[in-house]
Amino acid sequence: MTENNACPIDAFQQRLAQLDETALDQARATLVSKWSYAAEVYARACVHCGLCSDSCHYFLIDPSKESVPAYRLKLVTDVFACHQSKSRKISGARELDRNTVDEWIDCLFGRCTLCNRCGLNCSVGINIAQMIRIGRSVLAASRLVPPELQSTVDAAVNTGNNMAISREEWFETIDWLNGELQQEVGDPQACLPLDRAGATILYAVNPREVKFFPLSLLAAAKIFHTAGENWTFSKEYYDVTNYALFSGDDTIGGMLSSRLIETARKLGVRTLVLGECGHGFKATRWDAPEWLGQTPDIEIKSVLEVVEDYIRQGRIRLDPRLNSKRVTLHDPCNLVRNGGIVEQSRAILKAGVSDFVEMIPNRLQNYCCGGGGGQLSMTRYAKRRLAAGKVKADQIAATGAKIVVAPCHNCIDQLSELNRDYKLGVEVKTVCEMVADAIVGTPAS
Amino acid sequence: MDLPRLLVVLSAAFALLVLTIHYFRARRWGVKPVYAKIQGTPRQALIYTFTAGMMPWSKESASKHLPTFIVGIIFHLAVVAAVVTLLAAIFVWTLPSLLKSVLLATLFAGLACGLGLFVKRMVVGYLRAISVPDDFVANLLVNLFMINAAVNLIAGVSTVFFVTAIVLFAYIPFGKIRHCWFFFCSRLLFAEFYGYRGALPPAQQVHHD
Numbered sequence: 001m002t003e004n005n006a007c008p009i010d011a012f013q014q015r016l017a018q019l020d021e022t023a024l025d026q027a028r029a030t031l032v033s034k035w036s037y038a039a040e041v042y043a044r045a046c047v048h049c050g051l052c053s054d055s056c057h058y059f060l061i062d063p064s065k066e067s068v069p070a071y072r073l074k075l076v077t078d079v080f081a082c083h084q085s086k087s088r089k090i091s092g093a094r095e096l097d098r099n100t101v102d103e104w105i106d107c108l109f110g111r112c113t114l115c116n117r118c119g120l121n122c123s124v125g126i127n128i129a130q131m132i133r134i135g136r137s138v139l140a141a142s143r144l145v146p147p148e149l150q151s152t153v154d155a156a157v158n159t160g161n162n163m164a165i166s167r168e169e170w171f172e173t174i175d176w177l178n179g180e181l182q183q184e185v186g187d188p189q190a191c192l193p194l195d196r197a198g199a200t201i202l203y204a205v206n207p208r209e210v211k212f213f214p215l216s217l218l219a220a221a222k223i224f225h226t227a228g229e230n231w232t233f234s235k236e237y238y239d240v241t242n243y244a245l246f247s248g249d250d251t252i253g254g255m256l257s258s259r260l261i262e263t264a265r266k267l268g269v270r271t272l273v274l275g276e277c278g279h280g281f282k283a284t285r286w287d288a289p290e291w292l293g294q295t296p297d298i299e300i301k302s303v304l305e306v307v308e309d310y311i312r313q314g315r316i317r318l319d320p321r322l323n324s325k326r327v328t329l330h331d332p333c334n335l336v337r338n339g340g341i342v343e344q345s346r347a348i349l350k351a352g353v354s355d356f357v358e359m360i361p362n363r364l365q366n367y368c369c370g371g372g373g374g375q376l377s378m379t380r381y382a383k384r385r386l387a388a389g390k391v392k393a394d395q396i397a398a399t400g401a402k403i404v405v406a407p408c409h410n411c412i413d414q415l416s417e418l419n420r421d422y423k424l425g426v427e428v429k430t431v432c433e434m435v436a437d438a439i440v441g442t443p444a445s
Numbered sequence: 446m447d448l449p450r451l452l453v454v455l456s457a458a459f460a461l462l463v464l465t466i467h468y469f470r471a472r473r474w475g476v477k478p479v480y481a482k483i484q485g486t487p488r489q490a491l492i493y494t495f496t497a498g499m500m501p502w503s504k505e506s507a508s509k510h511l512p513t514f515i516v517g518i519i520f521h522l523a524v525v526a527a528v529v530t531l532l533a534a535i536f537v538w539t540l541p542s543l544l545k546s547v548l549l550a551t552l553f554a555g556l557a558c559g560l561g562l563f564v565k566r567m568v569v570g571y572l573r574a575i576s577v578p579d580d581f582v583a584n585l586l587v588n589l590f591m592i593n594a595a596v597n598l599i600a601g602v603s604t605v606f607f608v609t610a611i612v613l614f615a616y617i618p619f620g621k622i623r624h625c626w627f628f629f630c631s632r633l634l635f636a637e638f639y640g641y642r643g644a645l646p647p648a649q650q651v652h653h654d
Contacts, residue, residue, distance in 0.1 A: 040471035040633050045627040048580050050572040051506035051513065065574030074575060121506040124628050125494065125516075279461030286642065289480035296482075340485060340642030364644060365505060 012147045013105040017218045019050045019098055019109065023142060028201060029081050030141040035080065036135045042126045043077040046070060049362040052118040052128065057367050057391040058111050058384075068154075069118035070126045075100070076135040089245070109146055109414055110381045111375050114246065114375030115333035120364055129338070136248030145247045152243045156256055161239035162378040163207040173210050173217075181221050192221045195267060196232035201306070203231055204240035204284075205275040206409040213409070219436035220275065223307060226439050229316040231273075237263045240274050241281035245334075246374030250291045257288030264298050271299040273306055276430045278332030278408035282339045283378040302335065304344040304407055309437055311351050325427075327434070328401035330359065330392070330415060331366035332408035343405055345431055352438035360397045369406070371414025386421055389414060393422035407431045449607040450535045456614035463618035464626045471630075485643025487636070493646035494636035513565070516558040521556015524587060527594035531610055532604050545598055552595045559588040579620045586613050587622070 052069040053059045060066040064283060065221050066072075082093035094100060116129035137143060156162040162305040171194075191198065193214075195359075203224070209216045224231045237259040244253030264272045275282045285300045310316045330350060335341045342363050350357050359366060375381060382393045392415070396404055404419075404426050415428045446454070501507035507514040526548045535541050540548070563584045566572050590613050593606040617623060639645035 003565050035474050037472050037476045038476050040474050041627050041630040041634060044467065045624050045631040047624050048572075048575050048577065049513075049517075049620050050575055052570070053571060054509060055505055057608070059571075063571060065571045068571050068575055071571075071575045119635075120639075122635075123504070123506055124624065125632040127634065127638055166502065207569055258582040287480075288483045290477060293480060295480045300482075338642070340639075342644060343648050364647060409631070 010147070012144075015143060016098075016101070019101060019142075019156045024096055024098075024101075027138050027142045028079075028102070030138045031080055031096075031134070032083065033084055038127070039080075039134060040133060042131055043071070043080060045124045045223035045426075046062075046073060046077070046126055047124065048074070049123055050365060052122050055118045055121040057113075057115075057388045060391050061388045062384075066103075066107050066111055066152070069112075069122075072112060073126065073128050073131050075104055075107055076131050085290075101139075101142075102215050104135055105140060105144060105146070108132050108139070109374070109378060110384065113368050113370060114334070115367070115368035115372055116338055117333065117368060120337060125269060133245075133248055135362060136246070138248070139252065139413045140248040145249075146374075146378045148379050149243065149247055149377045149400040152377045153247050153249065153252060153373070156239060156241065156243060157252060160237055160244060160259070161207040161210075162199065162241050163206050163211050165210055167235070170210060170235075170238070175215055177214060177218050177221065180218050181225065184218065185225055186223055187225070190221075190225050192217070193232045195235045196230075198268045198376055199230050199232040200269065201229060201231040201271050201273045202260070202267060202269040203233055203273050203303070204238055204260050204280070205233075205273065206277045206280065207239050208409045208413070209275070210238075213412075213430075214388040216276070216430045216433055219430065219432040221229075222436045223310065223316060223432055226441075229310075229315075232267065232269070234260075234263045234267070240277045240280035240284070242280055242288075243374060243377070245279050245283040245287060246372075253283060253367065254288055255289030257284040258292055260284060261288070261296050261298060261300075269298070271301055272296075273301050273303050275303050276409065276432060277409040278336075278339065279339065280412065282334035285339065302339070302341045302344070302407075304335075304341055304348065304431060307432065308344045308347050311348060313359070316435070316439055317441045318352040318435065319440045320352055320438060322356040322440070323403075323434055324355065325353075325402040326357060326400060327353045327405055328357050328359050328396065328399040328405045329362070330369060330396075330404055330411055331363055332406060332411045333366075333368050333372055335408060336366065337364045342408075345405070348431055349405060352435050357399050357401055359399055367395060369411050369414045369418065371410040376410055376413055386417060389418045390422065391425060393418045396424055396426060398420070401426060403427045403429055403434075405429050405431055405434055446535075448599055449599040449604060453460050453531070453610050453614070460614040460617040463621075464623060467618060467623065468626065471627075479637075479641060480639070481580070483641045485640055487640035490640025490645045491633070491636040494632050494640075498645065513562075516561055519551075520555050520558040520562065520587075523551050523558070523591055524550040525562065527591050530594040530598055531606070534597055534606060540598075549595060549598050552591050552598070556588055556591045556595070559584060559591065563588070583616070583621045586616055589613075 001116050048070055050070055077097045078094035082095050112132050114129040119128045152162050155164045174192050181187050181190045242253055242256045260272055281302050289295055329345055369392040370385050375385045404415055406415055412428050419426055501514055515557055530548055567577050590609050593609045596602050651652040
């Protein structure tokens, strides 16, 4: 039941049609090369209890076998079992053939956001998202990543950011924001610095902010300025996103994250601060060291950790009365469940808004909004993505909130679409935007 | 020790040996070193993973499926009861009547739960779709093991019980029952993943639906 809106002359479809035994052998070899102790443990530990099923927002909307996380896990482990021994039929071993590849693409790319809510709730503790990503890695090595997702990765590789924003446009945006910041904070010296050598912080952001949400850049700049922070952007590599996390390409993933780390080193910056981007945080903070096989010699933090420190240290003061509408918080999967940034957003919002209400469930158990895993770029699955987003829409509606805060731009895009489709009537904002609106007092000395 | 008893012990040793081999073969695939700087308290995460983290209020898969969770717990307790009965039969222990009664009650409850899980797997569409022959074979073997444990406790019949035990032990390393070993490996990895990130143990209790 593939939802495929691709045009007939699709290179991707051609590539699929041309799959031969040599290509499949390569795919099998990639699967073996990606296998590890953890993968083997997970393959042997799953008892097919199916209790992971309704942890998945896809299953809650479409309770078919393809929506069961354990089924998606089985798709990967069965192929591996078949490769290891042809006589494992009792365990459901399955050949990697053209039909399996089709199902892999549909299930591993089209029905999963890698949010790992299933893994958190698995009876046995299987990291299902990690296993799904192994499957995606096999497809990536076989050049079978859905082209819309692959083009996002390619744009980042070739242009330095995933939206192919030119340097001129970047500089123009910064120029314009300099004026806005000076007006906002009443300081003609205030600016958004570029390539400031020896700064304390290198700040990386989602290019969507540059292109569509410059006011969220302004919000962060206002916070840094008020806190008296010695910070900088990079002229060249400022993109916090890393879609290779979603495509399954570790080599490209490592390369994209290492650009940020290298830039920090070159500028003599001690701390790389990652903007409000769930997957970007997970990729660079947790996965890149593994992909690169080395521990970074700089500190890597989320902007939420930094802002919480500012509040605790008194470097910025917030008046919650300036944010009087009811606010709820969406927990981005890769930032919270898979990233460990759980309480920081709450601490910040409790200091900066007067009516904060939690979603139920929340924190690690919060439902995925449906925007992760590369779903936003894979337009062929858009209908399915928005249908599965109903779970999140219902969660938001139940809070009665007027503002949904999401410290992740992929989540913001998805939530904005859900807001429109499900007529939620909410504003969708970042944490930094809420903080900037509540800042009182003059810059810290 | 007579031949049937010796064969049971040997089959149990065989299961343990093959599981150990499986474990070391699994490790040969490579334990990935952790390069990311760890935050949080991994040791506390480990304790949490094997204690509070297993409880229904920590795991939605349990809280949303409380009957299945309870059935699963009873089923596994009955497996323990059957193993205790087997040890008593092998080493000719005389069990106190109260313990016998407890074992019998657990075995019958476990058997009912085991059959319930079997039926559930047959009738629930998505569960049937993710099931493989192994799921049914393993369930039936364990149920058979429990039945014969109960018969042994009631009527003292040992031979059939020993044969069932031998077949079960021989099957364990090659089917899903090997999760009796790999469950612990998986939970350890779970504790590492969330513990290194400082995501578990939770600073605050998560609110569920």
